[in-house]
Amino acid sequence: MSTTQASAATVEVTAKDCQHNGTVFCPNPKMALWSNHPRVFIDLSHNGQGQCPYCGTVYKLKAGEVVGGHH
Template identity: 55%
Template sequence: MTNATVELLAKDLNHQGGVFCPSPLAKMEVANTHPKVYLDVARTGQAKCPYCGTVYKLKDGEHFDGQH
């Protein structure tokens, strides 16, 4: 487990308000980490990957409105 925290800008989220892990935003090589999982960050402002423990969270002051 990495237990890293990745701060995200609203523009880093997809149109549904989430990200996939592993992610280049977390400086991960997709081929040697774990299966790709979708994490809903917009719902609570953060989400933790069940495989590696990386936490993806919106940077303070960022708000997701689904309009990007």
């Protein structure tokens, strides 16, 4: 049996889901316990999306959402 990474999930988040500095953390609370890995913070403040280096989950802001106080 070969080990290949399944296609990464994409999670859309709102500005309210982000920390004050425009980051979200992975694994997120909705992920299954078996898929846990060390917690990392993903910065969405620069281009509105980021990817977890452990599991490949992509986090992106929903259309129209803004973080970091920039309008």
